[in-house]
Amino acid sequence: MNARPPSPPARRLRALLARAAAGVALGALALTAAVPAQARIYDPETFTLSNGMQVVVVNNPRAPVVSHMVWYKVGSADEQPGKSGIAHYLEHLMFKGTSKLKPAEFSRTIASNGGQDNAFTSYDYTAYFENIARDRLELVMGMEADRMTGLKLTDEITLPERAVIQEERRQRTENDPGSRLYEQLNSLLFVHHPYGTPIIGWMHEVEKLTTQDALDFYKHHYAPNNAILVVAGDITAKDLKPLAEKTYGKLKPVKDIPARVRVTEPPTEGARRISLTDAQVSQPSWMRIWKAPSYNAGAKEHAYALEVLQSIMSGGATARLYKSLVVDQRVAAGVSLWYQPTALDLGTLGLSATPVPGGDVAVVEKAMEAEITKLLRDGVTADEVERAKTRLKREAIFARDSLQGPAYAFGLALTTGQTVEDVEAWPERIGAVTVEQVNAAARAVLAADNHATGILLPDPNAPPMPGGRAAPPGPPSTTAGHAPEAGDVQ
Known part of the structure; x- marks a missing residue:
């Protein structure tokens, strides 16, 4: 199981995120300043469906392809105490089928249509994406809308996947000294806030997660009014809006989505x-x-x-x-x-x-x-x-x-x-x-x-290990991803 966004590879994605984040800003400098047209980076079009789902469209007609992403406003920092890893667990389970799709059929369908798909979880969000030809976009939107509210889970589906996540943690964290060091270091930095808890979860809590835990998290957080659809590529809002209304627009909003209230990190003293x-x-x-x-x-x-x-x-x-x-x-x-x-x-x-x-x-x-x-x-x-x-x-x-x-x-x-x-x-x-x-x-x-x-x-007492590991300089990964099933495309 890949503990980083598996597609594109971790380092390339980190660079992509860095470039993407270069366009992300709030801060206190000129928060309400008007932006001249010539200064706009992406020049997006936006609209909101009647069920509350926000949609952003960025037109780039250089090739007849699109990147379709659904972002949920929930991540590992929104988990209940004692349930660490449930956000990432549910991300895995989203590939396990609905009444319309068998387990793993989602990714196999994307691959058979020449596309790529995957997902990743962070502290503050969970995202699912598909890169595919423009003429297959409606297919993708229909399947993504289906699993937004139609996921079917049983112990026969969830418990084997929980074991997959436990193995992912062993491979990517417990067997990687650099990852273990950063995990402990981060928990020293954030002594009270959930950012000090690993996104993949602590092993002793992951092994106790249940089917009902996943269903409860899904029921409370996965809804059109808690999601953002972003489509970039060879598409305009005029063309996308009818498709969005036909697929996502049919979904009912969820009442009483939990507020994103986290504990406040206390002041800390000393190194x-x-x-x-x-x-x-x-x-x-x-x-x-x-x-x-x-x-x-x-x-x-x-x-x-x-x-x-x-x-x-x-x-x-x-x-x-x-x-x-x-x-x-x-x-x-x-x-x-x-x-x-x-x-x-x-x-x-x-x-x-x-x-x-x-x-x-x-x-x-x-x-x-x-x-x-x-x-x-x-x-x-x-x-x-x-x-x-x-x-x-x-x-x-x-x-x-x-x-x-x-x-x-x-x-x-x-x-x-x-x-x-x-x-x-x-x-x-x-x-x-x-x-x-x-x-x-x-x-x-x-x-x-x-x-x-x-x-x-x-270890000074250990024999030399050619190719042994060291934590590379640079920011550690702040996401955990879905491991592709057989037939998935990385």
Whole structure:
């Protein structure tokens, strides 16, 4: 079972999400500012069905294909205490059939029509997608609407799939020291909020999930008035609306959908630290993470500036961290600063690095801390800010040419409290970021000592393991996905 979005591959999808997220914005900078037509990234069309389902259409007629995505405004952070993993479990079960479709028939039908399909769960949303020829769109919409409310589950279907998820957890987390380290590190960072619970769930809770648990979660959260349809590609709203009304429009809304109320993360003091030694590790690695403002929570006025900071520090081979630690000092083989602002609640900002072969992780940590001290003392320059803003806006423009990029951008935004205009306003808002704002944002987050640090080390008593594992520098996956059935397309 793949614990990351399985199609496209994890690293490509992470890059796609990063580009898509470049179009996602809320924050406190010019929230109500009008967006000039020439500044619009995707220029979408929108409408809402009578049952409350919101629809976004992004026309891209370069090829007769579409990316069809249904996003539900529910994720693992919306689970009841003691039921961790139920959102991801239900995502798997959505492929197990309805009164119209046999188990696995959904994906086999998509594949037989030349398409690709899959799904993924995150803290704040669950999404299902199909990439398919334009003339097969009505088929896809009919099947997706059918399983939105018509899922059929029995113990004979659910319990074997629960075992699949348990095996997925063993393979992707328990047998991967980097994943185990991050899971523990994240639980140290978020001590009370559900973001500290793994999306796939804790094993001792997953093994107790029942058919009724899945049905209850499905009944409460899967409904047209809790879902967003995003279609990008060779389609216009004029052509899509009759299809949407014919399929999704027939579904009844669900009353009393649970409010998305999460516990508030308490203030934390002091640095926390964890070290993991494992025989599978051949190369040590280092990671440090902070809670940070998102577009929706915390000191939101820093969100855009933190995006610019991320690009300055880790936006390629000429970025500060790579140039200093990899090129000049030659103490690191890889280094990264990432920022994840697309959350309904607080986001995260993190640093990670891998020492050069034979290098000392303590040396890398000291070099990283020196760079952060320099940043907080001297700040960034006007030239760095301007180059970073140009780079970010260019990436957003490139995302427009992607089939799935726009669909991800709007899905991420609209499931986490943002609006279509917030996505479209991103270039204007990122362009307004100043040197002073970047420096203030860096000090607001990186000067705090309430971070969590994780170190992954080889077992000195274990025999050498060529190709052993180390956690790669960069943001960990924040999704869990559906493993394709036989006949599925990755």
